Amino acid sequence: MWHKWPVALLLALAACRTPPEATPTKPAPPPVRILHFYASAPEVAAGQSVTICYGVENARAVRLDPPVEPLKPLFNRCFPVSPSRTTTYTLTAEGADGGTASASFTVRVGASAEPRREPEGMIRLFAASAEEVRPGETVTLCYGVAGAASVRVEPYGLPLEPAEKYCFLVKPPATTTYVLTATAADGRREQAQLIVRVRQ
Numbered sequence: 356m357w358h359k360w361p362v363a364l365l366l367a368l369a370a371c372r373t374p375p376e377a378t379p380t381k382p383a384p385p386p387v388r389i390l391h392f393y394a395s396a397p398e399v400a401a402g403q404s405v406t407i408c409y410g411v412e413n414a415r416a417v418r419l420d421p422p423v424e425p426l427k428p429l430f431n432r433c434f435p436v437s438p439s440r441t442t443t444y445t446l447t448a449e450g451a452d453g454g455t456a457s458a459s460f461t462v463r464v465g466a467s468a469e470p471r472r473e474p475e476g477m478i479r480l481f482a483a484s485a486e487e488v489r490p491g492e493t494v495t496l497c498y499g500v501a502g503a504a505s506v507r508v509e510p511y512g513l514p515l516e517p518a519e520k521y522c523f524l525v526k527p528p529a530t531t532t533y534v535l536t537a538t539a540a541d542g543r544r545e546q547a548q549l550i551v552r553v554r555q
Contacts, residue, residue, distance in 0.1 A: 387450030388412040389458045390430070390495040391484040391522060398463040399438070405462055407444065408433040410484075410495060410522060414448040431522045440464050477503045477537040480520065481547040487554060488527070494551050496533060497522040503537035503545075527551050 390410035399405045411417055414428035421444070423436050428448065436444075445459040480499035488494050500506055503517040511525060511533065525533070534548045 384451040385413045386452070387414045387448045387454055387456050389446060389448055389456050389484075390524070391482075391497055392446045392458040392460065393482060393497070394444070394460055394462050395480070395499075395520075396462075397460075398465060400465050401439070402437070404435045404437045406433050406435050406520070408497070408520060408522070409446050411448040411456075413450055415451050416449045418447050420445045420447070433520055436462075438462055438464050477501055477539060477543075477545045478535060478547045481535045481549060483533075483549055483551050485551070487552040489554055490528075491526070493524045493526045495522050496525055496549075498535050500537045502539060504540040505538045507536045507538075509534045509536070525551075527553055529553050 388411065390412055392409045393407075395406040395408070407419075407423075408431070409417070409426070409429075410431045411428050412430070417426040417428050419426055421442065424434065426432075441461065441463045443459055443461045445457055447455055447457045449455050477500050478498070479501055480497060482497050484495035484497075496508065496511075497520065498506065498508070498515075498518075499520045500517050501519065506515045506517050508515060510531065511523075515521070515523075517537070525531075530550065530552045532548055532550050534546055537545045
């Protein structure tokens with residue numbers, strides 16, 4: 356019977372073959388986020404323009420409804436619009452995984468044709484993309500100044516340039532009060548503050 360062992364051995368080896376290694380799965384793409392989406396004014400007179408600003412993260416496509424012009428997935432961009440009537444604008448961002456995120460606001464159009472007066476002072480804008488975030492999440496702060504020689508945001512700590520509109524990311528470790536200080540060439544100072552709460 357010794358001559359039958361090779362056949363039995365081959366059958367045993369065939370039954371004990373090493374299974375193929377599992378193919379590693381690719382990590383899921385990060386979710387799409389709208390960092391900020393706002394208008395420079397909530398209300399304008401008929402015939403006046405307003406500036407819309409947006410910023411997205413992890414997006415492959417962005418669209419605005421009602422459409423004004425083609426948009427690209429950018430961290431920060433602003434453009435003017437001239438609504439003929441009160442309009443609700445909706446921004447929709449699409450991620451690589453097919454997921455979407457959207458945000459909306461309404462610009463009211465008044466009947467007056469008088470030019471809209473700009474607010475007095477150097478600080479024209481200081482806002483956050485969210486008033487409350489989870490621990491470890493980022494939030495976008497945006498500011499705008501006119502006639503300022505220098506700008507500082509505490510406790511951000513990095514130097515910032517005077518700009519009509521500028522946005523940057525922060526990651527508050529806990530509920531934080533951010534203070535914007537604008538200083539004129541003659542030493543005059545103005546401040547504005549906002550609070551970003553971190554849920555515990």
